[in-house]
Amino acid sequence: MTGEEIKKVVEILLQYLVPTLKVFGFTLLYSIPLGMIVALLKMSKIKPISWITNLYILVMRGTPLMLQVIVAYYAIPMLKQSEGLPSFMQNLLASVDIKSDSFMFNAVIVAFTLNYAAYFAEIFRGGIESIPKGQYEAAAALSMTKTQTFFHIILPQVIKRVVPASSNEIITLVKDTSLANVVAYAEITMKAKQQMQLHSSLVPLFIAGAFYFAMAMILTVISSIVEKKLNYYK
């Protein structure tokens, strides 16, 4: 490939960095709070809630994300074709426009969010359970409410404890965004593959790889800064 061609490929791939970052950003935005909720549900004293939540976590972590993306993308079109559904469901399904641009994106985000929420939930649960009972008791003895205790005493300590494991997960997510191309979601990996075929050259793939590598490095640096910042106490 000529220098000129390479420059062109870089420009194209840079453009498709945006959809990649969109999957990354929106997945984080939704899966972190959802992960927190799932963690709390799994720790629920009401056994059926805890069991169902655990089943969800097991399925999400025990099956490939790629498969989950495919299911999320094809489930609604398939259901639309099926007969004998209750009418309210038919109406609901009819309201989804599967031809729209946003449908594919939404399906990808749903699958990624549900998957990552399961991983984050396990990290958060470990963090919450590692906080000594004495912290709850001290807060209770000071007449703090359960909500105050959770948000001001427990959660800040949990955050410190889960940052290392969460950073790993977030770095994995950068690379996992490439799985979205399984439903033809146009992002870097997919474009790199097309450019590879177009130019009969591996260079586009290496360029894509360099992009992922750069993003992972940036996140690694950020996570070590955050870890340092949280190191003001033991």
Added chain:
Amino acid sequence: MAMLEVRNISKSFGSNKVLKDISFNVEKGEVLAIIGPSGSGKSTLLRCINQLERADGGTIKVCGLDMLVKNERGKTVYAPPDKLREIRLKIGLVFQNFNLFPHMNVLRNVTEAPIRVLKQKKSSAEGYAMKLLSQMGLYDKSEAYPCELSGGQQQRVSIARALALDPEMLFFDEPTSALDPELTGEILKVIRKLADDGMTMVIVTHEMAFARDVADHVIFMENGVIADEGTPEQLFGANASERTKQFLQRY
């Protein structure tokens, strides 16, 4: 008026009867020391009065307010939540292992509850906290984090934290047991000062010399019952029961 009236308290963990029919009073300004072998139920007793555990039976009155009562059908029930909250504010608790909030500096450890629970203004809460910290000899440590302090300093912070809510009564559960021997003195000095200032206190302790010196009344607990009680002169004197003498020999 008794600040604390405990009648016939019982508490079991499963089949383990930890408290059996415990009754005592604490008057205003009185210092009560509770001694006894480990596992005798001393912590559980304090925790039941502080609502960290639920007693199974008996009655508890704090500052004239019913906390645990027998209802018409003879069932032991707790006061409604808002009442329980009001009662809890009357008693401060100091733990054996401090339980400071590690992510907050000393000042915030002390002001957190006054600001969030009593809705005090930050400036006035901090003013009062600094006053308490000075009393504890920690004026220059307000910006430090708990992990930067010695055990004795941490325990003094936790005493300031409990005092910041202006409780009527202060409970201590073995406040020096987690400390190196050379640090126990500073905590005992602080507690003695509080006693001199007229603070009503219940202190679970293994520091017999201290209990003898500072307490107005001493309870000796064993196997979930009050095995012996009286003034320090009675319990630590020549006329104490054989069992008490036997226990005290170890110290």
